[in-house]
Amino acid sequence: MKILVTVKEVAEVDDEFEIDGLDIAESSLEYDLNEWDDYAIEEAVQTSEAHDDVEVVTVTVGPERAEETIRMALAKGADRAIRIWDDALEEAQFLDIETKAALIAAVAEEEQPDLVLSGVQAGDDSNGATGVALAEAIGFEWAAVVNELELDADSGVAAVHRELEGGIEELTDVELPAVLTIQTGINEPRYASLRGIRQAQRKPLEARDLSEIGLDADIVDSSIERTSMYEPESESDATVWEGSAEETAAELAAFLRDKGVVEG
Amino acid sequence: MTVLAVTEHRRGDLRDVSFEIVTAGRELADELGTDLSLAVIGGDVDGFADELNRDGVDTIYTIAEGEEFNHGIYMQTIEQLHAELDPTALLLPNTVNGLDYAPAVAGRLGLPIVTDVIGLEDGGVVEVIREQYGGKVETTYDIDAEQYALTIRPTEWPMAEEAGDAAIEAFEVDIDEDAIGTTVNGFEEVSGGDVDITEADVLVSVGRGIDEEENLPLVEALADALGATLSSSRPIVDNGWLPQNRQVGQSGKVVTPDVYIAIGISGAVQHVAGMKGSDTIIAINTDPNAPIFDIADYGIVDDLFEVVPEIIEAFGGEAPDV
Numbered sequence: 001m002k003i004l005v006t007v008k009e010v011a012e013v014d015d016e017f018e019i020d021g022l023d024i025a026e027s028s029l030e031y032d033l034n035e036w037d038d039y040a041i042e043e044a045v046q047t048s049e050a051h052d053d054v055e056v057v058t059v060t061v062g063p064e065r066a067e068e069t070i071r072m073a074l075a076k077g078a079d080r081a082i083r084i085w086d087d088a089l090e091e092a093q094f095l096d097i098e099t100k101a102a103l104i105a106a107v108a109e110e111e112q113p114d115l116v117l118s119g120v121q122a123g124d125d126s127n128g129a130t131g132v133a134l135a136e137a138i139g140f141e142w143a144a145v146v147n148e149l150e151l152d153a154d155s156g157v158a159a160v161h162r163e164l165e166g167g168i169e170e171l172t173d174v175e176l177p178a179v180l181t182i183q184t185g186i187n188e189p190r191y192a193s194l195r196g197i198r199q200a201q202r203k204p205l206e207a208r209d210l211s212e213i214g215l216d217a218d219i220v221d222s223s224i225e226r227t228s229m230y231e232p233e234s235e236s237d238a239t240v241w242e243g244s245a246e247e248t249a250a251e252l253a254a255f256l257r258d259k260g261v262v263e264g
Numbered sequence: 265m266t267v268l269a270v271t272e273h274r275r276g277d278l279r280d281v282s283f284e285i286v287t288a289g290r291e292l293a294d295e296l297g298t299d300l301s302l303a304v305i306g307g308d309v310d311g312f313a314d315e316l317n318r319d320g321v322d323t324i325y326t327i328a329e330g331e332e333f334n335h336g337i338y339m340q341t342i343e344q345l346h347a348e349l350d351p352t353a354l355l356l357p358n359t360v361n362g363l364d365y366a367p368a369v370a371g372r373l374g375l376p377i378v379t380d381v382i383g384l385e386d387g388g389v390v391e392v393i394r395e396q397y398g399g400k401v402e403t404t405y406d407i408d409a410e411q412y413a414l415t416i417r418p419t420e421w422p423m424a425e426e427a428g429d430a431a432i433e434a435f436e437v438d439i440d441e442d443a444i445g446t447t448v449n450g451f452e453e454v455s456g457g458d459v460d461i462t463e464a465d466v467l468v469s470v471g472r473g474i475d476e477e478e479n480l481p482l483v484e485a486l487a488d489a490l491g492a493t494l495s496s497s498r499p500i501v502d503n504g505w506l507p508q509n510r511q512v513g514q515s516g517k518v519v520t521p522d523v524y525i526a527i528g529i530s531g532a533v534q535h536v537a538g539m540k541g542s543d544t545i546i547a548i549n550t551d552p553n554a555p556i557f558d559i560a561d562y563g564i565v566d567d568l569f570e571v572v573p574e575i576i577e578a579f580g581g582e583a584p585d586v
């Protein structure tokens with residue numbers, strides 16, 4: 001069995017940041033493995049540990065910088081990695097959902113996985129959409145926001161729990177092959193061991209450009225254009241207590257007493 | 265010409281977002297100078313249609329297929345309804361179920377899609393607003409297409425309240441059962457636990473800013489000193505540091521205490537969904553730009569490890585060493 005895991009390197013914004021044109025200034029960003037994908041990787045690796053002959057392949061759309069994050073996924077137990085990048089992607093204003101799904105779909109068509117695990121959302125873009133869009137693009141079944149997964153490869157079914165709003169879970173059988181978007185909390189993602197990190201250096205990490213996955217530069221064309229980015233005007237009229245920790249704590253304590261909160 | 269909005273229901277009840285999407289849909293239809301059509305798929309469609317008959321809705325299409333949500337049925341139904349109505353905009357809820365079909369339906373219909381939209385405007389081409397980077401910035405996008413799909417963030421638009429006089433039409437669809445690859449077998453409620461945080465008057469709520477499980481005694485001591493109950497954001501529960509029944513938010517509990525003290529919580533939309541109805545919200549966070557400050561009444565921009573021990577002591581408690 002082959003499991004393809006979509007892995008994104010997400011940008012995290014410093015407390016103090018600047019906007020440069022239509023995006024946050026590079027100098028205000030730090031990069032990390034997307035939280036949701038960490039759980040997806042763990043789910044795939046646990047599956048490979050529980051069954052014979054399971055190969056875990058990761059796919060990332062991202063620049064060379066992302067390789068550090070991809071090595072992290074390899075160190076946690078993925079077997080090999082594919083990274084898609086191209087000048088046309090570098091120059092694009094942003095990659096819309098359709099484009100990203102098409103890029104990952106091209107890799108999926110080649111790899112022919114039995115299962116694709118994706119994250120519920122990317123911490124930076126929060127589209128919450130790539131996995132389900134990918135499923136449609138490759139003709140797989142799917143389930144969004146999965147927080148429990150039981151795989152029955154013989155009968156070709158994934159029995160999942162989908163986490164709905166308000167503490168309610170939907171119990172669903174999904175025919176394989178399928179794309180599942182993985183929710184945090186489904187497992188306990190491991191830390192990469194030193195041994196894992198060493199091994200990751202030798203695992204295959206293949207970079208491919210558009211032509212190598214059979215696509216043209218026009219894949220980035222989009223009818224969606226980003227027109228501005230700005231800090232939202234705070235609608236808040238919050239009173240911010242200023243001063244040393246001792247002073248602000250005293251303000252807060254006085255306020256709470258005023259509200260009738262007393263020593264517990 | 266029409267805007268087509270799809271409503272949502274679960275276990276016999278329409279969800280609030282169904283009435284919010286009426287408001288958003290009417291707003292966009294006014295900008296475009298078109299009708300607003302609603303689709304109600306599955307369940308008690310006639311009862312739902314009566315409830316949804318609010319001011320501003322022109323036509324409600326009822327599709328009596330299935331009881332509960334199944335994305336296979338939603339996909340086929342929306343495909344056929346879209347072909348019939350040829351709507352300019354397809355509006356869908358940005359809910360867990362909405363995100364289980366919206367990206368796929370857009371893909372199948374060849375529509376550009378923007379998700380989690382919090383504002384929209386038409387000035388020749390439609391302009392939408394969404395948040396990025398954990399709510400720290402907003403971005404606007406123009407969609408230059410004759411037809412497109414958008415998912416609408418819950419609670420951003422008010423629910424449509426006034427009664428309306430929409431035409432209600434049953435819409436017949438051909439469902440290809442072979443194309444349905446998922447079976448919904450039922451529901452399960454995340455159960456009980458030791459404490460009911462929805463009953464508390466004062467909640468001390470802890471987030472990822474606490475950094476390590478070993479530091480939790482600090483906020484526990486604060487809760488003790490204030491006679492408050494301890495709750496948390498999701499990562500604390502995901503990490504197994506507190507039980508599930510302490511989680512506030514979209515997938516946890518909705519709480520409305522007199523005082524909610526958010527400590528090291530950024531204020532992600534899914535968290536805010538569970539606590540914005542609190543009477544007084546106090547946030548302690550090192551990041552002055554954290555979205556939690558947008559809904560807080562009072563705030564302290566400082567390190568929780570500096571501030572929390574001081575509050576404990578002001579209430580006669582003793583701060584543990586962490």
Ligand SMILES: Cc1cc2nc3c(=O)[nH]c(=O)nc-3n(C[C@H](O)[C@H](O)[C@H](O)COP(=O)(O)OP(=O)(O)OC[C@H]3O[C@@H](n4cnc5c(N)ncnc54)[C@H](O)[C@@H]3O)c2cc1C
Nearest residue numbers: 471472473497498513514515516528529530535550551568
């Ligand atoms: C479908 C879905 C459902 C979800 N449901 C929920 C839900 O029910 N509840 C929920 O909470 N989340 C939910 N989430 C997750 C949500 O998107 C966020 O990831 C989560 O709320 C973040 O938790 P946090 O604020 O504790 O962590 P972070 O976002 O990491 O924020 C930590 C904060 O702590 C501050 N901080 C760091 N160090 C300190 C310090 N020393 N002193 C003071 N402040 C400090 C930082 O500035 C930051 O603002 C859901 C997500 C999805 C996709």
Ligand SMILES: Nc1ncnc2c1ncn2[C@@H]1O[C@H](COP(=O)(O)O)[C@@H](O)[C@H]1O
Nearest residue numbers: 006007060061119121122127128129130
């Ligand atoms: N550039 C990317 N490369 C690989 N996977 C991605 C990329 N962008 C999004 N994904 C996957 O899609 C999921 C949802 O992202 P999004 O739809 O952007 O919120 C993420 O958790 C990733 O698993």
